[in-house]
Amino acid sequence: MTPARRSTPPAKSRAALLALRPHFDRNRLPDPETYFTAELAALQGHGTWRDAVCPFHQDTRPSLRVNTQTGAFRCMVCGAHGGDVLAFQMQRYKQPFPAAAKALGAMTGDRHV
Numbered sequence: 424m425t426p427a428r429r430s431t432p433p434a435k436s437r438a439a440l441l442a443l444r445p446h447f448d449r450n451r452l453p454d455p456e457t458y459f460t461a462e463l464a465a466l467q468g469h470g471t472w473r474d475a476v477c478p479f480h481q482d483t484r485p486s487l488r489v490n491t492q493t494g495a496f497r498c499m500v501c502g503a504h505g506g507d508v509l510a511f512q513m514q515r516y517k518q519p520f521p522a523a524a525k526a527l528g529a530m531t532g533d534r535h536v
């Protein structure tokens with residue numbers, strides 16, 4: 424009786440090849456509180472929702488509300504809003520989705536990032 428030997432196939436599977444192509448991974452988005460603190464300087468207040476000076480209009484006092492848990496944001500003056508840090512990045516820097524995702528480090532399979 425000989426022990427059963429099973430060799431793994433040398434060829435890369437189609438799934439493995441696809442995984443190497445750049446694609447969006449939401450789990451790689453930065454922590455909202457860290458991101459907003461870096462983007463907006465001082466976040467004011469405590470708790471989940473914080474206040475910051477709005478970068479989407481000529482703001483003189485904190486009008487922008489940001490959610491440090493989800494990344495959602497809304498300006499009480501100019502109405503700029505979005506659901507996560509990716510939406511913020513796209514609007515602030517006028518980037519299309521792929522560029523914004525890449526800027527936030529949320530693209531996988533891209534060895535150049």
Ligand SMILES: [Zn+2]
Pocket residue numbers: 477478479480482486487498499500501502503
């Ligand atoms: Zn605003």
